[in-house]
Amino acid sequence: MKKTIIIIGAGPAGLTAAYELLKTKNFKVTILEESEYIGGISKTYNHNGNRIDIGGHRFFSKIEKVNSWWKEVLNEEFLIRDRKSRILYERKFYDYPVSLNTTTIKNLGIVRFIKIGLSYIKASILKKEEKTLEDFFINRFGYELYITFFRDYTQKVWGVPCNKIDALFGHQRVKGLSITSVLIHMLKKSLGKLNTKNIETSLIEQFKYPKLGPGQLWENVSQKILDLGGEIIFNEKVNYLETKDSKISIIHTQSKSFEADAIFSSMPIKDLINAITNSPKDIIKLANDLEYRDFITVGLLLENSTLDNLKDNWIYIQEPDVKIGRLQIFNNWSPFLVKKENTTWIGLEYFCNENDELWNMKQKEFINFAISELEKLSLIKKENVLDSIQLKVKKAYPSYFGSYNRFDEIKNYLNSIDNIYCVGRNGQHRYNNMDHSMMTSFEAVNVLINNTSKEKIWNVNTEKEYHEKSSS
Numbered sequence: 021m022k023k024t025i026i027i028i029g030a031g032p033a034g035l036t037a038a039y040e041l042l043k044t045k046n047f048k049v050t051i052l053e054e055s056e057y058i059g060g061i062s063k064t065y066n067h068n069g070n071r072i073d074i075g076g077h078r079f080f081s082k083i084e085k086v087n088s089w090w091k092e093v094l095n096e097e098f099l100i101r102d103r104k105s106r107i108l109y110e111r112k113f114y115d116y117p118v119s120l121n122t123t124t125i126k127n128l129g130i131v132r133f134i135k136i137g138l139s140y141i142k143a144s145i146l147k148k149e150e151k152t153l154e155d156f157f158i159n160r161f162g163y164e165l166y167i168t169f170f171r172d173y174t175q176k177v178w179g180v181p182c183n184k185i186d187a188l189f190g191h192q193r194v195k196g197l198s199i200t201s202v203l204i205h206m207l208k209k210s211l212g213k214l215n216t217k218n219i220e221t222s223l224i225e226q227f228k229y230p231k232l233g234p235g236q237l238w239e240n241v242s243q244k245i246l247d248l249g250g251e252i253i254f255n256e257k258v259n260y261l262e263t264k265d266s267k268i269s270i271i272h273t274q275s276k277s278f279e280a281d282a283i284f285s286s287m288p289i290k291d292l293i294n295a296i297t298n299s300p301k302d303i304i305k306l307a308n309d310l311e312y313r314d315f316i317t318v319g320l321l322l323e324n325s326t327l328d329n330l331k332d333n334w335i336y337i338q339e340p341d342v343k344i345g346r347l348q349i350f351n352n353w354s355p356f357l358v359k360k361e362n363t364t365w366i367g368l369e370y371f372c373n374e375n376d377e378l379w380n381m382k383q384k385e386f387i388n389f390a391i392s393e394l395e396k397l398s399l400i401k402k403e404n405v406l407d408s409i410q411l412k413v414k415k416a417y418p419s420y421f422g423s424y425n426r427f428d429e430i431k432n433y434l435n436s437i438d439n440i441y442c443v444g445r446n447g448q449h450r451y452n453n454m455d456h457s458m459m460t461s462f463e464a465v466n467v468l469i470n471n472t473s474k475e476k477i478w479n480v481n482t483e484k485e486y487h488e489k490s491s492s
């Protein structure tokens with residue numbers, strides 16, 4: 021008889037798990053999804069025919085299995101896009117990752133350029149003990165380059181200064197990127213010797229991208245799940261999970277109850293611990309002290325915009341006098357995201373905390389504020405805005421602050437419940453991209469089938485070798 025599996029969440033992790041389980045033909049699979057959308061944070065939102073990719077999702081992975089899986093699901097619908105991103109600082113554009121070309125030197129001015137060089141030499145000789153993210157950046161780039169290109173943006177993303185963030189975060193997300201790696205990359209590029217397997221993710225120059233945004237891939241996966249007999253129930257938020265004999269026995273949503281042999285959860289760990297009816301008080305306290313960073317994006321449709329001439333996928337806004345953190349130009353991700361020719365479709369990204377001043381602003385007020393910020397940066401004119409939309413994303417980033425340093429206690433408690441498997445980004449409280457979110461599901465399916473240790477699932481993306489810049 022087929023085992024019954026309930027999956028919480030129809031994001032990349034939940035959908036990957038469902039598809040992999042169904043392919044074995046040994047499981048009956050139901051996905052419970054709180055929202056009305058497929059794809060979680062990796063969905064594509066359609067606003068009047070113009071599509072928003074929340075965050076801008078590059079499809080790039082060093083994991084072969086993920087690449088072949090993406091190819092199997094989407095194949096010809098993938099575009100190969102040039103990666104171009106720059107930093108806006110003091111109203112001037114700089115390449116990202118920073119490169120040592122004449123524009124950089126001209127924009128910085130020779131005095132600052134020399135200062136940067138000297139502070140880099142100093143940092144190379146006098147390495148600091150790496151306690152904080154600030155130490156981490158200074159050791160790799162020198163103080164001057166750190167304050168010019170890293171400090172303010174990183175503070176916008178996390179809402180706290182770099183000297184209050186653990187250096188572990190740098191090791192996890194920025195790792196091998198340094199002046200040396202930038203120089204080696206430039207040299208290899210000029211000699212035509214680039215090998216994508218060995219270069220830092222931040223330096224990758226091309227990436228795959230579904231014509232209609234990341235949601236297109238996940239919508240295809242959901243169709244495959246339905247074709248294999250799986251079920252996806254929307255607007256069905258999991259509220260409570262009853263336990264009996266070290267197992268989850270019943271899963272409750274607002275209107276229904278489900279029994280299952282096993283549960284794959286991609287819901288945020290904080291919510292999961294609170295939903296399990298008899299979680300111990302100390303574990304609930306730790307879970308409640310886990311922190312997240314939330315996210316707001318504003319889509320603006322423009323006509324006659326000078327942004328039309330830019331080739332960037334996104335621009336990091338390092339300027340401290342505005343709150344916007346990053347600007348996406350969706351036309352450059354895929355022209356198919358934009359309904360009408362000769363219009364420019366952009367996304368303005370703000371990092372915030374649920375219920376702070378930005379989060380609580382009324383939609384119209386927020387959109388006007390966002391437009392005024394881009395006007396202040398001389399990037400757009402208000403009269404050129406044809407259409408707009410604001411989207412809010414709760415728990416976009418699991419933070420490595422709060423009780424994160426005691427996360428093992430939460431993990432051990434969850435491991436003590438036999439039939440629950442935690443997968444994905446918030447499902448593991450780890451800063452996972454799509455590929456690693458998927459990988460947790462591949463591992464979880466293996467662990468379930470072979471009845472092996474759950475550590476393999478938790479160990480995904482813990483190696484220090486693979487990482488991106490701190491800013492995605």
Ligand SMILES: Cc1cc2nc3c(=O)[nH]c(=O)nc-3n(C[C@H](O)[C@H](O)[C@H](O)COP(=O)(O)OP(=O)(O)OC[C@H]3O[C@@H](n4cnc5c(N)ncnc54)[C@H](O)[C@@H]3O)c2cc1C
Nearest residue numbers: 029031032033054060061075077078258287444445453454
């Ligand atoms: C700004 C930004 C940029 C990014 N850029 C990239 C990139 O360039 N490349 C890349 O590979 N990745 C990128 N990512 C990461 C990528 O979005 C995530 O790795 C991926 O979406 C995580 O998948 P998931 O299924 O674990 O979680 P999610 O996508 O969060 O999906 C979880 C799903 O569970 C549902 N859910 C939650 N609670 C419940 C509940 N109680 N009951 C029922 N359903 C529930 C949610 O509604 C959601 O649909 C980016 C993320 C952000 C925020």
